[in-house]
Amino acid sequence: METISCDLCILGAGSGGLSVAAGAAQMGADVVLLEGHKMGGDCLNYGCVPSKALLAAGKRAHAMGQGAAYGITPVVPQVDFAAAKDHVDAAIATIAPHDSQERFEGLGVRVIREFGRFVSPTEVEVGEYRITARRFVIATGSRPFVPPIEGLDEVTYHTNETVFSLRDRPEHLIIIGGGPIGMEMAQAHRRLGCAVTVIEAASALGKDDPELAAIVLDQLRAEGIEILEETEAGSVWDFEGRITVETSKGPIAGSHLLVAVGRQVNIDKLNLEAAGIDHDRKGITVDAGLRTSNRRAYAIGDVAGGMQFTHVAGYHAGIVIRSALFGLPAKARTDHIPWVTYTDPELAQIGLTEAQARAAHGDRLEVARFDLSGSDRAIAEGTTTGLTKVMVVKGRPVGVSIVGPQAGEQIALWALVLANKLKLSAVTNMVAPYPTMSEAGKRAAGAYFSPRLFENPTVKRIVKSVQRFLP
Numbered sequence: 188m189e190t191i192s193c194d195l196c197i198l199g200a201g202s203g204g205l206s207v208a209a210g211a212a213q214m215g216a217d218v219v220l221l222e223g224h225k226m227g228g229d230c231l232n233y234g235c236v237p238s239k240a241l242l243a244a245g246k247r248a249h250a251m252g253q254g255a256a257y258g259i260t261p262v263v264p265q266v267d268f269a270a271a272k273d274h275v276d277a278a279i280a281t282i283a284p285h286d287s288q289e290r291f292e293g294l295g296v297r298v299i300r301e302f303g304r305f306v307s308p309t310e311v312e313v314g315e316y317r318i319t320a321r322r323f324v325i326a327t328g329s330r331p332f333v334p335p336i337e338g339l340d341e342v343t344y345h346t347n348e349t350v351f352s353l354r355d356r357p358e359h360l361i362i363i364g365g366g367p368i369g370m371e372m373a374q375a376h377r378r379l380g381c382a383v384t385v386i387e388a389a390s391a392l393g394k395d396d397p398e399l400a401a402i403v404l405d406q407l408r409a410e411g412i413e414i415l416e417e418t419e420a421g422s423v424w425d426f427e428g429r430i431t432v433e434t435s436k437g438p439i440a441g442s443h444l445l446v447a448v449g450r451q452v453n454i455d456k457l458n459l460e461a462a463g464i465d466h467d468r469k470g471i472t473v474d475a476g477l478r479t480s481n482r483r484a485y486a487i488g489d490v491a492g493g494m495q496f497t498h499v500a501g502y503h504a505g506i507v508i509r510s511a512l513f514g515l516p517a518k519a520r521t522d523h524i525p526w527v528t529y530t531d532p533e534l535a536q537i538g539l540t541e542a543q544a545r546a547a548h549g550d551r552l553e554v555a556r557f558d559l560s561g562s563d564r565a566i567a568e569g570t571t572t573g574l575t576k577v578m579v580v581k582g583r584p585v586g587v588s589i590v591g592p593q594a595g596e597q598i599a600l601w602a603l604v605l606a607n608k609l610k611l612s613a614v615t616n617m618v619a620p621y622p623t624m625s626e627a628g629k630r631a632a633g634a635y636f637s638p639r640l641f642e643n644p645t646v647k648r649i650v651k652s653v654q655r656f657l658p
């Protein structure tokens with residue numbers, strides 16, 4: 188068995204692991220990167236990239252039927268499902284070189300394509316190598332959680348790891364789980380010509396503001412997606428190729444089944460006990476600096492059990508680089524992390540929702556709103572369904588919720604504001620180009636200041652007296 192010594196040994200080459208490896212190697216650290224499956228991890232191969240590519244295909248198909256209001260004859264699109272999947276594969280293939288073994292070896296990283304496991308607090312074994320490192324970074328991600336539903340293991344079901352490789356169009360896709368995976372996949376498949384039923388045990392898009400989530404769900408239902416909320420999936424069986432899910436609201440039969448009920452962290456191969464690394468059901472236990480109970484080891488991204496997004500894994504990577512390479516203190520925050528569900532309309536959130544802000548700040552909370560029906564650009568585009576809500580405490584935003592076209596782009600402004608703890612006046616000071624959707628942010632901020640300015644007797648008195656003295 189060959190022994191390798193290095194500064195940094197990273198387990199997992201997904202969004203988090205790759206970001207640490209690229210940064211650390213380019214700053215002169217001696218880095219070994221272990222990956223037992225595909226370079227790029229979930230995001231590139233089974234997550235963000237294929238889901239956004241499939242949504243894009245669905246968006247094109249949908250637009251073909253939406254021209255009437257603009258004087259364009261609507262047409263029923265002819266969907267070649269396999270060709271839509273070619274688009275998905277092409278998107279993955281185009282991005283893959285950026286995450287590839289060759290690129291990382293070019294940066295000076297030693298890449299070993301095997302699963303690693305700890306054999307002591309200071310050593311990892313991988314294939315025929317034993318690695319000792321000054322610091323370890325566990326970035327092993329997560330996989331789909333498969334719930335204990337009776338009969339599930341006896342039918343063919345899909346998860347995000349298999350659904351993108353279907354080449355034939357599902358006639359009727361049943362989706363268990365109405366979270367972001369379930370709802371993005373529901374709309375993509377519906378727009379590509381599938382019947383879709385979503386079975387959700389609680390509320391669909393339940394992590395978001397219910398007022399805004401309802402706007403998305405109305406649109407999905409209007410497109411023909413059946414969404415059953417407060418509905419338990421009891422048992423599943425296959426009769427002559429038709430999959431039936433018994434639910435608390437009766438049986439649902441379809442041609443294909445997608446299970447999207449959350450994630451399970453990848454820790455089983457790691458032998459964490461040998462390294463003295465604590466974990467629970469949610470993930471590896473970390474402190475504010477992302478250090479585990481073994482001071483030599485950090486855990487980042489999905490496996491750290493917090494918010495599970497690619498940009499969070501990337502953010503964590505920056506914290507680890509600061510701490511492990513420069514020995515500087517660094518703490519991970521969550522109050523400035525945005526997330527977006529890429530349905531049409533998009534749904535975006537940062538910081539506290541209105542309900543969370545009310546619970547945390549009580550009467551000190553003020554909510555500024557702007558409805559997209561007041562946006563000239565939205566009117567010109569014919570896409571006025573949308574709303575921005577800004578939760579403000581003592582002049583500072585503590586959360587923003589946006590639903591509407593390009594909500595994911597619009598939330599970026601608020602990501603800057605919350606990351607830097609700026610006052611709301613920073614947004615009103617900004618001049619936004621006219622006419623753009625991003626004006627909605629400034630208009631929402633304006634809604635906070637308008638009553639203070641325009642319904643204020645003191646302001647009126649000052650203006651009157653100044654006018655008296657002006658030449």
Ligand SMILES: Cc1cc2nc3c(=O)[nH]c(=O)nc-3n(C[C@H](O)[C@H](O)[C@H](O)COP(=O)(O)OP(=O)(O)OC[C@H]3O[C@@H](n4cnc5c(N)ncnc54)[C@H](O)[C@@H]3O)c2cc1C
Pocket residue numbers: 198199200201202203204221222223224225226227228229230231233234235236238301302303304326327328329347368453456457487488489490495496497498499500529
């Ligand atoms: C369908 C879907 C859509 C999504 N869409 C978005 C989106 O639009 N935006 C967004 O921000 N997030 C999205 N996500 C979430 C995002 O994909 C994850 O948060 C992100 O991939 C987490 O990165 P990671 O580095 O923690 O883990 P991963 O990307 O899962 O990478 C972990 C890697 O570690 C490897 N590994 C595991 N065990 C070992 C071991 N013992 N040794 C070596 N290697 C190991 C795995 O093979 C894997 O390649 C989506 C997820 C899904 C499922």
Ligand SMILES: NC(=O)c1ccc[n+]([C@@H]2O[C@H](COP(=O)([O-])OP(=O)(O)OC[C@H]3O[C@@H](n4cnc5c(N)ncnc54)[C@H](O)[C@@H]3O)[C@@H](O)[C@H]2O)c1
Pocket residue numbers: 334363364365366367368369371386387388389390391392393394418419420447448449450494495496526527528529
């Ligand atoms: N656009 C994005 O950024 C994006 C897209 C997809 C996924 N993701 C990430 O991946 C994570 C996982 O997504 P997800 O949608 O699988 O998980 P989720 O936990 O967000 O949602 C799962 C849903 O399934 C429901 N559920 C659980 N058990 C059920 C059962 N037995 N029957 C019916 N419903 C059940 C839950 O109530 C919940 O609403 C997300 O939390 C997010 O971090 C992000």
